[in-house]
Amino acid sequence: xxxxxxxxxxxxxxxxxxxxxxxxxxxxxxxxxxxxxxxxxxxxxxxxxxxxxxxxxxxxxxxxxxxxxxxxxxxxxxxxxxxxxxxxxxxxxxxxxxxxxxxxxxxxxxxxxxxxxxxxxxxxxxxxxxxxxxxxxxxxxxxxxxxxxxxxxxxxxxxxxxxxxxxxxxxxxxxxxxxxxxxxxxxxxxxxxxxxxxxxxxxxxxxxxxxxxx
Numbered sequence: 431x432x433x434x435x436x437x438x439x440x441x442x443x444x445x446x447x448x449x450x451x452x453x454x455x456x457x458x459x460x461x462x463x464x465x466x467x468x469x470x471x472x473x474x475x476x477x478x479x480x481x482x483x484x485x486x487x488x489x490x491x492x493x494x495x496x497x498x499x500x501x502x503x504x505x506x507x508x509x510x511x512x513x514x515x516x517x518x519x520x521x522x523x524x525x526x527x528x529x530x531x532x533x534x535x536x537x538x539x540x541x542x543x544x545x546x547x548x549x550x551x552x553x554x555x556x557x558x559x560x561x562x563x564x565x566x567x568x569x570x571x572x573x574x575x576x577x578x579x580x581x582x583x584x585x586x587x588x589x590x591x592x593x594x595x596x597x598x599x600x601x602x603x604x605x606x607x608x609x610x611x612x613x614x615x616x617x618x619x620x621x622x623x624x625x626x627x628x629x630x631x632x633x634x635x636x637x638x639x640x641x642x643x644x
Contacts, residue, residue: 461534464534464539465519466514468514468519468534468540469513471542472540475564476509478509478510479508479557479558480508480558480559481507482505482506482561483504484500484501484504484553484554484555485501485553485554486552487551487554488552488553491568491571491574492575492576493574494576495577500575504555507525507527508524508525510523515531515588517533517534519531519540520584522581526580528577529577529580529581529583529584531576531577531584531587532566533573533575535568536572537569537570537572538568538573539566539567540564544563544565545565547569550567550568551565552568552573552575553565553566
């Protein structure tokens with residue numbers, strides 16, 4: 431059991447190296463970089479635009495709202511902000527019309543051109559002046575779509591379910607917990623090493639001889 435502590439030190443060192451290289455959050459939460467890329471691509475197409483209507487093609491992904499209500503709320507709304515909250519794409523609407531929150535997970539994504547597989551379209555945003563469409567597709571229907579009445583209501587949901595591995599605060603938290611884990615693992619590994627004698631040369635780390643105790 432004490433040997434486990436030694437390997438925990440090795441694992442934590444590797445994790446810290448990945449963190450220093452800027453890839454720790456990708457190892458921890460693989461969807462985060464993809465969601466950030468989606469948001470950056472959506473902003474120029476969405477920000478400030480009026481959504482004439484929203485078409486729900488797959489109510490299975492909706493949470494807390496049926497398709498009819500979702501489409502009713504989505505008539506002639508203006509997009510005020512497009513942001514990422516953890517693994518969620520958050521689309522804030524002006525005039526206190528609420529917030530649309532979409533979690534793409536591993537198989538969801540947005541299209542600014544006609545998707546090649548129409549059967550994978552789950553949501554269509556029809557923009558006005560000039561007319562355009564933005565499609566949300568999900569090949570395996572793993573994503574979630576919610577409509578919050580206000581950003582404050584959405585913030586409560588984010589606090590319960592989202593952890594942002596790309597934020598500076600989260601990076602500091604990761605580093606703090608990693609250092610604590612390494613200190614604890616080092617003590618456990620140290621106890622294991624003291625119970626054995628280090629021998630140089632090709633033999634490396636060996637246990638004491640069962641007959642001579644050397």
